[in-house]
Amino acid sequence: MTAHTYRRWLSIALSLAIVAALAVVLLTTGLAKVADAHGTTVDPASRNYGCWLRWGSRFQDPVMATEDPMCWQAWQYDTNAMWNWNGLYREGVAGNHQAAVPDGQLCSAGHTQSGRYNAMDTIGDWKAQSIANTFNVKLFDQAGHGADYVYVYVSKPGFNPVTQALKWSDLELVGQKGNTPVSQWTTESAGGWSTLIGASAPGRTGRAMVYTIWQASHMDQSYYFCADVNFGGSSSPSPSTSASASTSPSASTSPSASTSPSASTSPTSSSGTKSCSTAYTVVNQWSGGFQGQVAVTAGGAAISTWKVTMTWPNGQVVTSAWNGTATTAGTVTTVTNASWNGSLAAGAGTTFGFLANSGTTNAPPVFTCAAT
Known part of the structure; x- marks a missing residue:
């Protein structure tokens, strides 16, 4: 071998060694980044973890639409929000949580991860876990981050998660x-690690929200979890308290929703001596479909029932609904109250939601609202 050939092969060998070293650095850095996002509250279960736990093995089963409609709308919005139940976090908050996460977006951590978890903010009758007034929150850490601190809040008396969006002013610190x-x-x-955070909310009864903030220790990474609970009542059983790593299925999933949905309002309408009004919002939309929400408000007198009629202008078809019973005939969808939200005091309100198919245009429907 000539000196020139030897130098040429030595140069090639050194280049290959450098490339291999860079590949190792990139691979380990990438893996470290993936491992950053691992954890949630498993008892009481966060909204997306609970949906994954109940429906992960049959997330395309249409029975979910009637048995667990809030999870159904969340799965339809973005399946990755459930498969990645351990990634609901923000970075660089520096402890200023209220500035980083706006009111009404607490359950999605301020529309974090490009809006992946936005459906967690949807108002409605999420499955609630029964707990005692003195309870523990079990936090599961899949990647061994540890905690700088953990705060546990409970919504204040009078807040109803079935009909209201969660705000910071609705919360009371009950454990840390x-x-x-x-x-x-x-x-x-x-696999993984868990810790218990003791909490106490004396005198509470009925539906409430447990809100947990976990500040991980490995970097400035803040996790935010909404859990629906029922103080002193009977509801869904406690979820399992050990979690396994999530993996995406090979089955096809629904398309990602847009992160800038449109919104509109509808005028007041009435029937007879009692009246009700509606306000309509397109919460999420994607190619070929959308998620809508309608707020129903009683007029100047208390009502016992309500019925909302939506006449669609662009061929939209409602495929499922929650917090109300929907029927469709041609271009008209009629939604009547559920058993628990028909009776409204004067000026009081409730909401129902739905999923629908749409074409290239998605103009709002014409509304009528009848009350008895």
Whole structure:
């Protein structure tokens, strides 16, 4: 081998070594970034973890639309929000949570991750877990981050998560844990670590929201979890308290929703001596479909029932609804109240939601609202 050939092969070998070293750096850096997003509250279960736990093995089963409509609309909005139940976080908040997460967006961490978790903010009758007034929140950490701190809040008396969007002013701090390295957490047999945060909300009854903020220790990464609970009532059983890593299925999923949905309002209408009004919002929309929400408000007198009629101008077809019973005939969809939200005091309101198919245009329907 000549000296020139030797130098040429030595140069090639050194280049290959450099490329291999760079590949290792990029691979390990990428894996570290993936491992950043791992954790949620498993008891009471966060909204997206609960939906994954109940329906992950049959997320395309249409029975979900009637048995668990809030999870159904969330799966339809973005399946990845459930498969990635451990990634609901924001970075760089620097402890200023209220500035980073606006009112009405607490459950989606301020529309984090390009709006992936927006459906977590949808108002409605989410499955609620029964808990005692003194309870523990179990936080699961899949990647061993530990915690700088964990705050547990409960919505104040009078707040109804079935009909109201969650705001910071609705919350009361009921439990917290300070700096806790993962070495002080419990090792789970299925993998990962967990810790309990004690909380107490004396005198509370009925529906409420438990809101947890977990500040992970490995970097400025803040996690936000909404859990629906029922103080002293009977509801869905407690979820399992150990979580396994999530993996996306091979089955086809619904298209991603747009992160800038349109909104509109409809005029007041009435029937007889009692009246009701409606306000319509397109919460999310995607190619070929959308998610709508209608607020129903009683007029100047209390009502016992309500019925909303929507006449669609562009061939839209409602495929499922929650917080009301929907029937469709031609271009007209009629929604009547559920058993629990028909009786409204004067000026009081409720909401119902629905999923629908649409074409290239999606103009709002014409509304009528009848009350008895």
